[in-house]
Amino acid sequence: MTYPPLGDMLATLRDTTPLVHCITNYVAMNSTANILLATGASPAMLHAPEEVAEFTAMAGALSINIGTISSPWAASMELAARSANDTGTPWVLDPVAVGATAFRQQVCTALLAHQPSVIRANASEVMALAGLASQGRGVDATATTDDATAAIALAQQQRCIVAMTGESDVITDGTHHYRLTGGHPMMPRVTTLGCGLSALVAGFVAANRDEPLAATMAALACFSLAGSRAGQQARGPGSFQVALLDALYTLTPEDLSSLNTLEALHAV
Structure with missing residues (x-):
């Protein structure tokens, strides 16, 4: 099996330093x-409704995370998502705890109408969005990524890439499917790592617009490899967070090119 040139994706990100507009929690x-x-992209954190649409049109990509959603922020998110769709700006949806409340489901339904380029979520969130289940407790996954069916179904429904992350990750565009293993058991003990990963996906897609599936895979591979390396030296969650930033900073394209924890899924 020939895999995408993931190392090239990281090199391009660092060469171009894409601007990522993050509406996050x-x-x-x-x-x-x-x-x-740390990885090589440029962040911006704007959420005022008066400017999000204008700024999205200038950014390389948009990342929307509904973690601490409120009605004013929901309005800003929809304005930004509409702007991204209108201007051809790639955008990533992180539907935090979408299965937990009716409000979150309503917000995500409105956002999905603006055609996200990538959905990055845990297994429970993917299942909720795919209509296969409505379970979820907070931001924690109550399902696992062992079964890729929900991710593939969601990718086909929304005609986008789905990155379903957990103990292992499934990345699919509805036709081509991959599983990535790695990371470290300490990662769930540090808050907001998944939020940061969604924004990192946006950065990689911004830098590699012609290959969004491979770009998404490269972002997850960076995070997985950096997490594994951070875990080897961290003594606990506090030092792990610092070590993760250092590991992302020191990753090389060659590190990704030699990755051996990625496999193609031929049948699910």
Whole structure:
């Protein structure tokens, strides 16, 4: 099996330093910005309805995370998503805990109408969006990524890429499917890493617009490899977060090119 040139994706991101417009939650703003900066992208955190549409049109990509959603922020998110769709700007949806409340489901339904380029979510969130289940407790996954069916179904429904992340990750465009293993068990002990990963996907897609599936895979591979390396030296969640930023910063295209934890899924 020939895999996409993931190392080239990282090199292009660092050469172009794409601007990523992040409408994310209060908890995640700082850590998300640092993850983007450490890897080589440029973050911006804007959420005022008076400027989000205009700024989205100028950005390389948009990342929307509904973690601490409110009605004013929901309005800004929809304005930004509409602008992205109108201007051909790639955008990523992180539907945090979409299965938990009716409000979150309503917000995500409105956002999906603006055709996200990528949905990055855990298994429970993917299942909820795909209509296969409506379970979920907060941001924690109550399902696993062992079964890729929901991710493939959602990708086909929305005609976008779905990155379903967990103990292993499934990346699919509805036709081509991959599983990625790696990371570290300490990653769920550090808040907002998934939020930062969604923004990182947006950065990779911004830098590699012609290959959004491979770009998404490269973003997840960077995170997985950096997480594995951080876990080897961290003593706990606090030092892990610092080590993760350092690992993202020191990753090389050659590291991704030699990755051996990616496999194609031929039948699910």
